[in-house]
Amino acid sequence: MVHTFDLKNKVVLLTGGYGHLGKAIAESLLYHQATLYVLGRDEAKFTATFNSMDVDQSQLHFVACDISLSENLKGAFQHVFDREGKIDVLINNAFYSKGQSPETMTDEEWNYCIDGTLSSVFRSIKAIIPFYKKAQQGKIINVSSMYGVVAPQFEIYDDFPQFLNPPHYGAAKAGVIQLTKYYASYLGQFGVQVNTVTPGPFPSDAVQQTTGFVTALESKTSLNRIGKPEDLAGSFVFLASDASNFITGQNIVVDGGWTSK
Secondary structure: OOOOOOOOOOEEEEEOOOOHHHHHHHHHHHHOOOEEEEEEOOHHHHHHHHOOOOOOHHHEEEEEOOOOOHHHHHHHHHHHHHHHOOOOEEEEOOOOOOOOOOOOOOHHHHHHHHHHHHHHHHHHHHHHHHHHHHHOOEEEEEEOOHHHOOOOOHHHHOOOHHHOOOHHHHHHHHHHHHHHHHHHHHHHHHOEEEEEEEEOOOOOOOHHHOHHHHHHHHOOOOOOOOOOHHHHHHHHHHHHOHHHOOOOOOEEEEOOOHHHO
């Protein structure tokens, strides 16, 4: 019998695991009994995020990792492999960015976001390949954005310019979807699956304090509401589990119908 959504005995690596969405992803993976390694730069933030959560701390570990450095990623993956003897799932959720204006953005701001949002995913995939080729199996789950699929509807931001989605972010997230397809095709021969999860409107708690902006976002979805972090978490459990063993190269859009309208 296949225990479809059971993640027990699966070793999962998650970058960006203690932010608004990362926390919910982590909590859901832990609930389904994964052994979870959160990779990040801020152990104090990791501790503050998870110490108050009702999770089995023996399943949860922190590994220092900087996604801007290939050697750092390799070292973090090797550390987990040496400890566990395998890596089953890699989730590329972390990113970094700066700059916002479509007209006055500097070259440095553009390049910084492309590096932190797209090139970092490439570095992470490249670093995991030797482990997965040796094992002849493995799963990679990347994270895109609805703005990697469609352009922003700029009227939403007329009254809230501080929240305007920048051009380099969407371009990089579109690249993540293509990178997913590329590596799904390339790594399929080694039994490796590569997929993307694309979130829609999931504003942070801080952004939600601006109720007018939330109302504008809600009006653009088919369900007339914004996403809650727990709405997103299940897609990662599905893709990490044996339920998705014949799925690769796909983009699972979790956006309340935003991109279908």
